[in-house]
Each structure stands twice: as C-alpha cells, then as structure tokens.
Amino acid sequence: MDPAMTIQPRDAYERVRASIESVIRGQHGTIRKVLAAFFSGGHVLLEDFPGTGKTTLAKALAASVAAEFKRVQFTPDLLPSDILGLSVYNQRDQSFEFHPGPVFCNILLADEINRASPRTQSALLEAMAEQQVSVDGVRRRLGEPFFVIATQNPVEFHGTYPLPEAQMDRFALRLSLGYVEGGQEVAILAEQRGRHPVEAVQPCIGLDDATALRQQISQVRVSPEILRYMVDVVAATRGRAGIQLGASPRASLTLMKTAQALAAFDGLEFVTPDHVQEIAVDAIAHRLGLDPQARFSGVSATRIVQDILESVTVPT
Numbered sequence: 001m002d003p004a005m006t007i008q009p010r011d012a013y014e015r016v017r018a019s020i021e022s023v024i025r026g027q028h029g030t031i032r033k034v035l036a037a038f039f040s041g042g043h044v045l046l047e048d049f050p051g052t053g054k055t056t057l058a059k060a061l062a063a064s065v066a067a068e069f070k071r072v073q074f075t076p077d078l079l080p081s082d083i084l085g086l087s088v089y090n091q092r093d094q095s096f097e098f099h100p101g102p103v104f105c106n107i108l109l110a111d112e113i114n115r116a117s118p119r120t121q122s123a124l125l126e127a128m129a130e131q132q133v134s135v136d137g138v139r140r141r142l143g144e145p146f147f148v149i150a151t152q153n154p155v156e157f158h159g160t161y162p163l164p165e166a167q168m169d170r171f172a173l174r175l176s177l178g179y180v181e182g183g184q185e186v187a188i189l190a191e192q193r194g195r196h197p198v199e200a201v202q203p204c205i206g207l208d209d210a211t212a213l214r215q216q217i218s219q220v221r222v223s224p225e226i227l228r229y230m231v232d233v234v235a236a237t238r239g240r241a242g243i244q245l246g247a248s249p250r251a252s253l254t255l256m257k258t259a260q261a262l263a264a265f266d267g268l269e270f271v272t273p274d275h276v277q278e279i280a281v282d283a284i285a286h287r288l289g290l291d292p293q294a295r296f297s298g299v300s301a302t303r304i305v306q307d308i309l310e311s312v313t314v315p316t
Contacts, residue, residue: 046149
C-alpha cells in the first residue's frame with residue numbers, strides 16, 4: 001500500500017458503506033459487493049423485484065462519492081443516440097455539433113435494461129468495456145471513474161429482450177437486494193415520512209479519491225497459488241455437464257479484481273481464498289449458458305458454481 005495516500009481503502013470503504021447504509025437498510029453484503037465492483041472498475045447488474053431499492057442504491061452511491069449521476073429508463077423505442085448522444089447541424093456555424101448523451105457521466109443507471117431492443121442494449125457494450133463511445137466515426141472518452149448499474153425485473157418477461165451472453169459478460173457482478181425483514185421495513189417507512197433520506201446524503205470521499213483508490217486496490221497482492229485457484233474455479237465451468245457456454249477469461253479477471261477490492265476493504269495487503277469464495281458465485285454464474293436439459297431439470301448456474309467451489313482444492 002502507498003503510505004502517501006491520504007485515505008486508505010478500508011477507511012474509504014467504511015465511509016461510503018456507512019453513507020449508503022444510512023439510506024439502504026439490511027443490505028450490508030450486497031452493498032459490499034457493489035462497492036467491490038465500483039472500486040475495481042467493474043459494472044453491476046441488479047436483478048430484483050420492483051421497489052427493492054435499486055435506484056436508491058445507485059443514487060446513494062453517486063451522492064457518497066460526489067459523482068455525476070444519470071439515469072436512463074430503457075424502453076422498446078429507446079435509440080442508441082438517446083444514450084450516446086448525436087451530432088446536430090448548426091446552421092450559423094455551418095458545422096455539426098456533438099450533443100453528449102447521458103452516458104457521459106460517472107455513474108449511469110440503466111433502468112430495466114432488458115426492455116430496450118438488442119441494438120440499443122449493445123450501445124453500452126463499448127462504453128462498459130473500453131470506457132469510450134464511437135459516434136459518427138469519432139471515439140470519445142467517458143468520465144473517470146465510469147460505472148454502470150443496470151437493473152432488470154426477473155419475473156416480468158412480456159415486452160422484454162433477454163440480454164445476450166456478450167452483454168452479460170460485460171457485467172462484473174450480478175446481484176440482488178431482495179426484501180428486508182419486518183423491523184427494517186418499519187424503519188424505512190419511518191425515515192420516509194418526510195423527505196427521502198437519499199436527499200440528505202453528502203459526499204464522504206471525492207471522485208479523485210475514488211480514482212486513486214482504484215489504482216491502489218489494483219496493487220493488492222495476489223499470490224501464484226491464489227491465481228491458480230481462481231483459474232481452476234473458472235476453468236471448471238468449461239466442458240462441465242449441463243453447461244453449453246463456460247465462463248471466459250474475463251470472469252477470471254473479474255474474480256481477481258473484485259477479490260482484491262474485498263481484501264483492501266478488510267485492511268489486508270493480499271487476497272485470501274475466502275475473498276475468492278465470497279465473490280465467485282456473483283462473478284461467474286451469470287456468464288454461464290446452460291443446456292436445455294439442465295434448465296428443464298431445475299439445475300441453476302448458481303448451484304453449479306457452488307458445487308465447483310466445494311470440489312476445487314483450496315490453497316493453504
């Protein structure tokens with residue numbers, strides 16, 4: 001770790017976590033994983049029922065790190081230009097002027113992403129993978145940091161377009177919030193009798209801090225044994241019975257980067273097998289393509305990854 005840093009990853013994590021948890025109750029584990037993706041340069045797909053706090057989580061994160069936040073409501077008639085921007089002809093100057101779309105921000109909420117057409121969904125691929133967009137043949141860099149939180153409803157399929165495997169692979173993690181227990185829901189109601197508590201969230205770190213922390217987290221040590229363990233876990237999904245499409249090397253990279261973030265959050269300078277196991281299901285399961293027989297027999301990608309974790313030898 002660099003002693004010259006004014007803020008350490010563990011301190012930054014605790015500040016941001018506490019800030020978000022002042023608004024989002026009962027979601028400690030999910031918030032930890034969202035922050036692991038954010039500080040490791042990944043993107044998150046939140047797959048959950050309506051009203052569980054997905055939008056509020058994105059807003060609270062943006063407010064906590066002083067980020068520019070934009071939201072796009074995905075609909076069947078949404079066009080790529082509605083996300084990326086477009087060039088408009090200026091008659092006075094006799095030239096085209098580029099008007100940037102909402103993708104030019106730090107944190108983008110792609111709400112109900114599976115309601116847009118595949119053409120529009122794919123408009124985000126370059127942005128998520130390379131932190132740039134190409135419009136009218138010109139490549140334009142996005143902000144630093146750039147983080148996408150996409151949401152989709154797992155139970156409503158009418159009028160939706162399932163995300164293709166290539167786009168699912170762009171998301172570092174697939175997470176869900178779920179329902180909170182009764183006492184926490186009572187507290188949520190009490191807090192929102194007046195104004196929404198997210199309106200009171202103040203930045204606890206700056207964007208420069210977030211960018212510097214990303215670099216610092218990338219320096220967390222990963223031993224050769226842990227690297228081999230990660231690769232063995234991911235490789236076990238390839239050619240396994242019931243799986244048509246195994247996880248790609250991008251899954252291994254995600255596993256390493258998010259595990260580094262978790263280790264830094266715990267104040268450690270090295271990754272342990274526990275960090276790999278904590279994040280493996282969320283980093284790998286959504287990338288797997290099951291064959292029809294496995295799906296019809298009730299086998300889930302989550303269960304397969306859990307079985308792999310139980311079978312692969314853990315380094316000591």
